[in-house]
Amino acid sequence: AAAKITVDPSFTVGPVRRRTFGAFVEHLGRCVYTGIFEPGHPDADVDGFRKDVLELTRELGVSTVRYPGGNFVSGYRWEDGVGPAGRRPVRLDLAWHSTDPNTVGVDEFAKWSAKAGVEPMMAVNLGTRGLQEALDLLEYCNIDGGTALSEQRRANGAADGYGIRMWCLGNEMDGPWQIGHKDALEYGRLAADTARGMRMIDPGLELVACGSSGPTMPTFGEWERVVLSETYELVDLVSAHQYFEDFGDLQEHLTAGHRMEAFIRDLVSHIDHVKSVKKSTKQVNISFDEWNVWHMSRDESKVPTGNDWPVAPVLLEDTYTVADAVVVGDLLVTLLRNTGRVHSASLAQLVNVIAPIMTEPGGRSWKQTTFHPFALTSRHASGTVLQLAVESPLVSGGTTADIAALSAVATFDAEKGEAVVFAVNRSATDALTLDAAVAALGNVRVVEALTYANKDPYWQASADDSTSVLPSENGTARVAGGQLTAELPAVSWSMIRLA
Ligand code: AHR
Known part of the structure; x- marks a missing residue:
């Protein structure tokens, strides 16, 4: 989806x-x-x-x-x-x-x-x-x-x-x-x-x-x-x-x-x-x-x-x-x-x-x-918070029905010349493709794309191991023809920096 x-x-x-x-x-x-x-x-x-x-x-x-x-x-x-x-x-x-x-x-x-x-x-x-x-x-x-x-x-x-x-x-x-x-x-x-x-x-x-x-x-x-x-x-x-x-x-x-x-x-x-x-x-x-x-x-x-x-x-x-x-x-x-x-x-x-x-x-x-x-x-996150027109598949959980699977916000810092998209895939089961129109930002490229997710979403850090699951590079994030696309795994948080 x-x-x-x-x-x-x-x-x-x-x-x-x-x-x-x-x-x-x-x-x-x-x-x-x-x-x-x-x-x-x-x-x-x-x-x-x-x-x-x-x-x-x-x-x-x-x-x-x-x-x-x-x-x-x-x-x-x-x-x-x-x-x-x-x-x-x-x-x-x-x-x-x-x-x-x-x-x-x-x-x-x-x-x-x-x-x-x-x-x-x-x-x-x-x-x-x-x-x-x-x-x-x-x-x-x-x-x-x-x-x-x-x-x-x-x-x-x-x-x-x-x-x-x-x-x-x-x-x-x-x-x-x-x-x-x-x-x-x-x-x-x-x-x-x-x-x-x-x-x-x-x-x-x-x-x-x-x-x-x-x-x-x-x-x-x-x-x-x-x-x-x-x-x-x-x-x-x-x-x-x-x-x-x-x-x-x-x-x-x-x-x-x-x-x-x-x-x-x-x-x-x-x-x-x-x-x-x-x-x-x-x-x-x-x-x-x-x-x-x-x-x-x-x-x-x-x-x-x-x-x-x-x-x-x-x-x-x-x-x-x-x-x-x-x-x-x-x-x-x-x-x-x-x-x-x-x-x-x-x-x-x-x-x-x-x-x-x-x-x-x-x-x-x-x-x-x-x-x-x-x-x-x-x-x-710096500069200004942008209004995103989100269109997303829906998920339901417990008493909360039909909510957007994608929760996102973007910030834009004119001085730095950088926009950052923060995106969460709230689905417990399905990956999501993020499809973002970014032409208004000009000719930007992905500076950094990190995703935090794990095969076992219940993994916990401890004093002995707090580093084996860290936010890692999301190699699927790319910009072409004014469109940013990225795969967001189920149960994931991502940050994509564009400049
Ligand atoms: O943060 C723990 C407690 O949660 C705080 O003391 C109280 O304000 C709230 O109920």
Whole structure:
């Protein structure tokens, strides 16, 4: 079967936003402790950060990193994580039934972000805390000096403010599991008060209101309506979170991108409904600040119970298949395709916890399958996202019927003189011929064509073997007479660069 697209730089969706390539570091499991931070590790730097993880983070091409949670933030006292390490209190982390030594806090995270070359994105606690603590944290982080909290930061070693632009007003406050969970009106009012106060310190902040924890939440839609009715003129973005699990039906798993697209479409309607009712000229957009494949119902995600409050336990350490990587590639294609309204996104998470980067305590680090499509897309998508007129055979999986087998996006960078097509074949069984009209690009040739697929789509990388299945050259990709053709195997992600 063949799928057709037209790649024409005259038809654009919007800019490729660096913030689409964000990730997330939460105090959860081994993401922070023995993930980014492990002072005793042979590869640790003077600040205790693992240099191997810093290197992999740079290679992954991460832009923003959200911190410190997640569910964790809703019980977090940020003051616990600043000041002399020996004097920081050890606390229970109720969200993940763990013990947090607080040896990493906002100062360490800011330092790590600078070393990793990423933009920090901070979340405030609107679960057990509120406006005053959010204002205190903002003062501590962003005021250069001359006030009690900014001078405290300076005394703790950071002479200049961190200038953090993006702030999440709480996390998943719609979820009954959230510490301090609220109904939409309670949260909306608290978020509005917090936003108003934070903007009195700095009107230029980019603020994210909590949207729904996923499209299946019973309150999805109504939550957005009420929260945005309270906050519309005060925030810039509303969050979206969505995870996808492989329940054993590969074809269904491969429809994840379609389900994300439907969520974005619905969320845009809910945002724009409030905009219209308020007759506002302001446009609120989406921060898709948690997305990934997460095998949530497997043992890996079982939170400790009872008297067991471990420090940095093995939690949510999913290992990913090639099929999962194809899904991740497709989710990124979907986020890019929606760049008009998705202005920021964070892969959840970065290290060990449902992550593309894995570490052994005291030992090696390695790349999961999902590392590859993310790193390649981040490295090569630039300039403008193009509108492709896709004609594709259909596939059906589980409850998702008749969706396009081809999921594609193209970017065009006029300065580089390069167009890049990212294409996913969502069929679990059939190869697809990509047939792309590229005459509008001029006389281009294939600079690089890589495909990620494997005879066994369930192959997983491990610490011992993370390199035997890698994206490899797709020798079928060629341009002739203004047409690009390429064979896309079943369950595959491909990147074709044209110049
Ligand atoms: O990313 C793991 C968890 O998923 C986060 O802590 C929470 O926000 C979401 O439910």
